[in-house]
Amino acid sequence: MLKGKTILIGISAGIAAYKICELVRMYKRVGANVRVMLTPNALNLVTRLTLESLSQNEVFVENFDIKEYKPEHISLCDEADILVLAPATANTISKIANGICDNLLTSTVCAFNKPIIIAPAMNTNMWNNKFVQENLQKLSDNNYYICNPESGFLACGTEGVGRLCKLETIFDKTIEVLNNNKKLQNKKIVITAGGTLEKIDPVRYISNFSSGKMGVALADVAYHMGADVTLVSTFSIEKPYNVEKVQSTIDMEKEVTKYNNNVDCIIMAAAVADYRVKDYREQKMKKTSDDEIVIQLVKNPDILKKISAEKNTTKIVGFCAESENLLENAKIKIKNKGCDYLIANDISRKDIGFSSDENEVYILDNNLNIEHIEKDSKLNIAHKILEKIFE
Ligand code: CTP
Numbered sequence: 001m002l003k004g005k006t007i008l009i010g011i012s013a014g015i016a017a018y019k020i021c022e023l024v025r026m027y028k029r030v031g032a033n034v035r036v037m038l039t040p041n042a043l044n045l046v047t048r049l050t051l052e053s054l055s056q057n058e059v060f061v062e063n064f065d066i067k068e069y070k071p072e073h074i075s076l077c078d079e080a081d082i083l084v085l086a087p088a089t090a091n092t093i094s095k096i097a098n099g100i101c102d103n104l105l106t107s108t109v110c111a112f113n114k115p116i117i118i119a120p121a122m123n124t125n126m127w128n129n130k131f132v133q134e135n136l137q138k139l140s141d142n143n144y145y146i147c148n149p150e151s152g153f154l155a156c157g158t159e160g161v162g163r164l165c166k167l168e169t170i171f172d173k174t175i176e177v178l179n180n181n182k183k184l185q186n187k188k189i190v191i192t193a194g195g196t197l198e199k200i201d202p203v204r205y206i207s208n209f210s211s212g213k214m215g216v217a218l219a220d221v222a223y224h225m226g227a228d229v230t231l232v233s234t235f236s237i238e239k240p241y242n243v244e245k246v247q248s249t250i251d252m253e254k255e256v257t258k259y260n261n262n263v264d265c266i267i268m269a270a271a272v273a274d275y276r277v278k279d280y281r282e283q284k285m286k287k288t289s290d291d292e293i294v295i296q297l298v299k300n301p302d303i304l305k306k307i308s309a310e311k312n313t314t315k316i317v318g319f320c321a322e323s324e325n326l327l328e329n330a331k332i333k334i335k336n337k338g339c340d341y342l343i344a345n346d347i348s349r350k351d352i353g354f355s356s357d358e359n360e361v362y363i364l365d366n367n368l369n370i371e372h373i374e375k376d377s378k379l380n381i382a383h384k385i386l387e388k389i390f391e
Helices: 015-029 040-044 048-055 072-079 090-097 104-111 124-128 130-141 167-178 213-224 249-259 303-310 326-337 378-389
Strands: 006-011 033-038 082-088 116-120 150-153 159-163 188-193 198-201 204-206 228-233 242-245 265-268 275-277 297-299 315-322 341-346 358-365 370-377
Touching: 006 015, 006 072, 006 104, 015 033, 015 048, 015 082, 015 167, 033 040, 033 048, 033 072, 033 104, 072 104, 082 090, 082 104, 082 167, 090 104, 090 116, 090 130, 116 130, 116 167, 124 130, 124 159, 167 213, 188 213, 188 249, 198 275, 204 275, 213 228, 213 378, 228 249, 249 265, 249 303, 265 303, 303 315, 303 326, 315 326, 315 378, 326 341, 326 358, 341 378, 358 378, 370 378
Parallel strands: 006 033, 006 082, 082 116, 188 228, 188 265, 228 242, 265 315, 315 341
Antiparallel strands: 150 159, 198 204, 275 297, 341 358, 358 370
């Protein structure tokens, strides 16, 4: 949803400036054009070269360090779709709120007439300062989007409010502000993510390498498209939508079947264990003198197959992880599972799939029509999948 957008990042001199290098990468990964400007003091905390390499663009600091003649604060404004000020220090916030333009960054913010996100970060006492709060309130009252700082351990050695919010929060806010595509408003969607875990004894388990990134990307994008999202996840994650944590396949089955025929769509992106341990040991298994041991496994329910057989009003989407003969196996799998769509991906490729931020998939429908989605970030792939399913 940020593909082709130009994001202008303004960095002021807070120690959290180093974190913005990763934010640049996050925007770049989804195909955004990133421009960066810094206050002169921020340049003591993060280098121009780092930011130029990551953004693949020239970085601006001073009003007068321009190579060709053009007022940079105006041309940056024209080019950008959104301005993200992070970290925003007490000093820069207060200057902006009072119309002060004493460097390139503050001049640009003053001239910018499109959405501005502000992510403050500072020492707790500065954050609690009455004038800083009044200035921030002034910005908030004037339609600046504020990503409030979090509480935690601060670089100055104290604990309290003032730490830059998570980069995901700024990233999500950027999508939320720029994205008018609320195509999934009024849709209820349940998405599973992660690998289920089958316990052997209190200290051991069987699981798989799924990172859950594809499921989370689908949930994030569905949320940004206006859907009412529930993520059924095998790991803990904080999100602005509902997250239900499960562990085993049986847990996931119980959770997911509750929603069948009560929501518009269920997407089974989780890597579900096909087998579980037959006899769970209440006590830790001890090492014996035998060189081999046998752990018996029993078949788990096939959740996708079950909900597809019982579905009436809910659209059911499955995933298909294959390490060979991708499309042949996918065609057999969609018929066997009985779902409406199957998203096939090749897990043998190192550049996509498990743990990767990128993927390349084929979308099959139950008439065996196939659409190829070329390699892209998991967020962009998620967007295309949701567009296709709700076409
Ligand atoms: N799935 C499920 N319940 C299971 C196993 C898989 O709901 N017990 C779902 C997965 O969430 C996925 C789809 O079925 O959406 C296909 O999973 P995949 O691992 O590719 O296939 P399997 O059905 O496990 O078959 P195989 O391992 O033989 O390829």
